Amino acid sequence: MKRYFTIGMAGHIDHGKTTLTKALTNVDTDRLKEEKERQISIELGFAHLYEDEDIQISVIDVPGHERFIRQMIAGVAGIDLVVLVVAADEGVMPQTREHLHILGLLGIKSGIVAVTKVDRVDEEFIDLVKDDILDELKGTVFEQSPFMLVDSLSLKGINDLKSLITTTLKAQEMRDVKGAFRLPIDQVFTIKGQGTVVRGTVYEGAIEEGQPLMIMPKGLETRARQLQVHHQPAKKAFAGQRTAVNLSGIATDEVQRGDVLVSSEHFITTRTIDVALSVIADLDYIVKQRMPIKCHIGTAEVMGRIVFFDRNEIKDDSSEILCQIRLEEEIVTKRGDRFILRRPSPIETIGGGWVIEPRGEKYRFGHQTIEELAKKKEGTPKERTMAALFEAKSLPLSELLTRTSLEQSELEHLLHEEDEFLQYKNKDYTLISLTSMIEEEMYDRMKDYHNENEMKPGLNRAELFQIMQNVYPKQLLEYVLENGIQSSTFGKRDQYVHLHDFKPQIPINWQKRTNGLLDELKNDGLQVKYLHDYFTKAGIPQPLVVEIKKFLMDEGVIVSLDEQYYWHREHFSNAVETLRNGTGADFEVGDAKALLGLSRKYMIPFLERLDMTGLTMRVENKRVWKGKKL
Template sequence: MKRYFTIGMAGHIDHGKTTLTKALTNVDTDRLKEEKERQISIELGFASLYEDHELEISVVDVPGHERFIRQMIAGVAGIDLVILVVAADEGVMPQTREHLHILGLLGIKNGIIAVTKINRVENDFIDLVKDDILDELKDTVFEHAPLMLVDSLTGQGIEDLKHLIIDELKKRETRDSKGAFRLPIDQVFSVKGQGTVVRGTVYEGSVEEGQALKIMPKGLGTRARQLQVHHKSANSAYAGQRTAINLSGIAKEDIQRGDVLVSSEHFIVTQTIDVALRLAGDLEYMVKQRMPIKCHLGTAEVMGRIVLFDRNDIKTDAEEILCQIRLEEEIVTKRGDRFILRRPSPQETIGGGWVIDPKGEKYRFGQKTVDELEKKKEGTPKERIYAALHEAKSLPFQEILKRTSISEQDLQNYLIDEEFLLYGGKEYTLLIIKESIEKDMITLLQGFHGENPLKLGMNKAELLQLISKQYPKRLAEYVLEKGIETTIFGKKDQFIFHSEFTPHVPKSWQKRTENMLADLKKDGLKVKYFNDYITKAGIPSDLALDLTKFLADTEEVISLDEQFYWHAEHFNQAVEQLRSGTAIEFEVGDAKDILDLSRKYMIPFLEKLDSLGYTKRVENKRVWQESK
C-alpha cells in the first residue's frame, strides 16, 4: 500500500529552483540546449526525490519566467505540496506573487518556503530577510508554511529541507488510486525503435502494462506497451506518480499536450463548463461579459469566453462568482477539477476555481440562473452520498445523514442504488471500493505467491493488516469473506491464497529437489538427517525450511521427528508391512523384529503412527485402530 506524491518548485526566475532541485535529487532538470545556454527553465523538469517501502516522492521544477506561465500551470496542477523558492538577496518578486495567486486559485494548501542563496546575505540580515518574506506572504496559502534557509551550492540546510518534505507528506492523504485512470499529458515525444511516448502525473486511478487506454478528447484507442517511472521500467503506475507511457498504434503527431489518457469512457468531453470562479487579487483590467480568455485545466490550454449571469463586467469581488466558460475546443474534465483563467492580451491572471458541472447548458441571464448554479454547486444528494463514502470508505447510516444533510427517507431511497453496498447489517460502502479492495488483495497475494511459491498462502492477519492501512478493517474482513465465498480466494487454517495459485517448487530448484528425493528414497528406512540431504543437493539454507514444509504438506515425505524424514513410499510400505506382520496389539520389540530398525528410527515411527491415528498406545503396547 505504497503512497505516491509529486511536489513542485515554484517562484521567480533565477531564484534557484533548478539548482535546489539538483541539490535535493542530484538531477539537473534543465535538459534542453536553450535552457543551458540561457540558464532559465523553459519546459517542466522532473526528478525523483525520495523512495522507500511506503513512500515515493517526485519533484516538478516549474519555469519561473512570465512567458512560460503556461508550463508553470501545467506543472503545479498535479502536485501535492509546493516548495516556494525565494532568493534571500531579492525577496518576493513579481513572478513569486503571480505563482502565489495561481497556487491559491488551484486550491493547493500544502507548502514549504525555501529561502535560497543565503550565502549572499550577511548573517546579521538573515532575520530581517525572513521577516520581510513572511510579511509579503500574509493572506496567502504560505502564510503559516514552515520556512527553511538553504544554500544549494554549499548544501547548507538541504538535508533538513528534504526531511521536512518527507515528514510533511507522511501526514498527507495520497491521491485516489481506486477510480478510473486519468493522466493529463504534458509531454509527447518519440523514441527510436519504441514509438510514441507520453509523460504526465497520474491524477487518479492506476495503469498497468498492456492495459487498453483511450486518448481523449480525440477518442483514439491505444495500449500501454511499456511504463517507466523516473527512467525505470515499471509494471504499473499509481495516482501521484510521474509516469512515461509508451503507446502502441499512435503517432506522435496524433497527440498533443493537454490531451488526456484515460481507462474509462466515463470521463466527460465538453466545451461548456459551469464553474465557481474566484478572482485573483489586484486585477489591472476589467473582466467583461463574453471577453476572450485562456482556460488552463490540467495540462490543457484552450481559448474561450467567460459568460456572466448576474453582471456584465467585474474587477473586484471577494466571493465566488458562479458563471460559465464556453471553450473553442473540447476538453476532458469532471466535477471538482481546478482551473485557471488568463487574459490573452494584455496578459494577466484573471482568476481560477473549480468545475461545478462539466456539461453546462445555455442559460438565461439573471439571478434565477445563479440560484440554480448555487444548487448545482452544493451537489445532488446522490453526489453528496458518493463523496462522503468515497472519503470515509465506510459509514453507518446515521453518519451519512450527518455528512450529507439529506432527509432520512431520501437517503434510504438513494442507498438502494446498486453502486452503494450494505455490509455487516449496518455499514455502507461503495461497490467500486469493495472491488478495489478485492483487487488490492489479489495483487498482494499474487506478489506473495511470486516471492513464496512453496508456501500455501499469506497469513490472514498479515493480509488484513496491510489492507487496513488504507481501508477500515471491518470492511477489509467483509471483502475477504465474500471473496472466499465466491472462490476468488481460498483459505486453509490461518492462510489465505489466490484461488488460481498452487504451491510448487521453483523451477530453478526442481532438479535439485528431485535429486534429493531420489537420495532419500534410495536410503529406504535407514535415513540420514534430513538436513544432510538438503545440503548435499545444494539447496540454500534460506529455502530449506519452506521446502521441507512444502514436501511434508504435500506428503512427498513424512516426518518422524524434526531430524528424520522418510520418503512417503517407504513410510506407507512400512505401515503395511507392520500391520500385516502383527496382531491387533503389538509391542516395540515386535515392530523391531519385523522392520529391522534401531530405536532411533523405531520410536519416532511408532509415535508418528499414534499421532496419525493408525495406532493407539495402551501402556507398553500399540493397538491398531480400525478407522485407519
C-alpha cells in the same frame, strides 16, 4: 499500501529552483540546450527525490519566467506539496506573487518556503527578507508554512529541507488510486524503436503495463505497451507518480499536450463548464462579459469566453463568482477539478477556481440562475451522490465515498433508503433513471436496426455494446440487457439481440417474388436447377440475392447441398426419412440411389450434407447412421 507524491518547485526566475532541485536529487532538470544556454527553465523538469518502503516522492521543477507560465500551471496542477523558492538576495518578485496566486487558485494546501542563496547575504538581511516574505504570504496558502534557509551550492540546510518534505508528506493523504485512471499529458515525444511516449503526473487511479487506454477528448484507443517511473521500467504506476507511457498504435502527431490518457470512456468531454471563480486582487484591467480568455485546466490550454449571469464586468471582487466558461475546444474534466483563467492580450492572470458542473447548459441572465448554480455548488448528500453516478454511470461504494466525501454510514443509508439508487449484481451502484435511459436507447437502436435489416435475426450483442460503451460501462449494459430479456422487452437468439416481438422477414415489397421462387423450388422436388436461376427468373436483383438466400437458410426454409443446388426443407426432410426408413444401420451410395432415384450430381452433395449435419458418418465406402434426427 505504498503512497506516491509529487512536489513542485515554484518561484521567480533565477531564484534557484533548478539548482535546489539538483541539490536535493542530484539530477539536473534543465535538459534542453536552450535552457542551459539561457540558464532558465523552459519545460517542466522532473527528478526522483526520496523513496522507502512506505513512500515515493518526485519533484517537478516549474519554469519561473512569465513567458512559460502555462508550463508552470501544467506542472503545478498535478502536485501534492509546493516548495516556494525565494532568493535571499532579492526577496519576493513579480513572478513569486503570480505563482502564489495560481497556487492558491489551484487549491494547493501544503507548502514549504525555501529561502535560497543564503550564503550570499548576512543574517540581518535574511531577517529583513523573511519579514518581507511573511507580509506577502498573508492571506495565502503559505501563511502558516514553515521556513527553511538553504544554499544549494554549499548544501547548507538541504538535508533538513529534504527531511521536512518527507515528514510533511508522510502525514498527508495521497491521491485516489481506486478510481478510474487519469493522466493529463504534458509531454509527447518519440523514442527510436519504441514509438510514441507520453508523460504526465497520474491524477488518480492506477495503470498497468498492457492495459487498454483511451486518449481523450479525441477518443483514440491505445494500449500501455511499456511504463516508466523515474526512468525505470515499471509494471504499474499509481496516482501521484510521474509516469511515462509508451503507447501502442498511436503516431506522435495524433496526441498533444493537454490531451488526457484515461482507462475509462466515462470521463466527461465538454466545451461548457459551470464554475466557481475567484478573481485575483488588483487586476490591471476590467474583466468584461463574454471577453476572450485562455483557460488552463489540467495540462490543457483552451481559448474560450467567460459568461456572467449577475453582472457585466469585474474589477475588484474578493467574493466567489458563480459563472460559466464556454470553450472553443473540448476538454476532459469532472466536478472539483481546478482551473486558471488568463487574459490572452494583454497577458494577465485573471483568476481561477473549480468546476461545479462539467456539462453546463445555456442559462438565462439573472439571480434565478445564480441560485441554481449555488445549489449545484453546495449540493445535498443526495445531489452529490446522484451527480457522481450520473457522471460515472456506475460506481462501487469505495469510489462513491471518494467522489462524494460522505461518511460511509451516511452514504450507505442514502443508497439503500432512497428510491433513485440501484445496486446491481450485488456490487456497483447506479441510478434507476440511468437504467431506464439505457433500456430506452437499446430499444431505439434495435428498432432502427430491425427497420434497416428486416431479414437479420437481430443486432449483434458485441456490436451493441461497442456502440454504447463510449458512454456506459459494459457491466451496466449487460445488466440492463439481461433485465430487459427477463422482462420480455428484448429477446436473444444465439449472439443476436432483438425486440421481443420482432421476427425476421423478407421486405414486404419482395415477399411475393420470394414466395414465387419458393413455390417453383418446391415444385421441382429433388431435381432442382441452380438456385441462382430461380432468383433470376423471380426478378430479384443481385444485391438482394445474398441477403434473401441467407435469410431462407437461417430460417430453415431451404437447405444447401453445395454452393449451387438447394432443396426446399420439406423435400430434404422427406429424402432423409425415406433413406433412413429404407436402410439399416449403414448403407452405400447405390442403396441411396435405388431409394431416391437421384443422379450423382444430386446424390453425392446430399450425402456429404448428411455427413456435415451429423446425421451420418462415412466409413470407407459406407455411411453409418449416427442416430441424430432432424
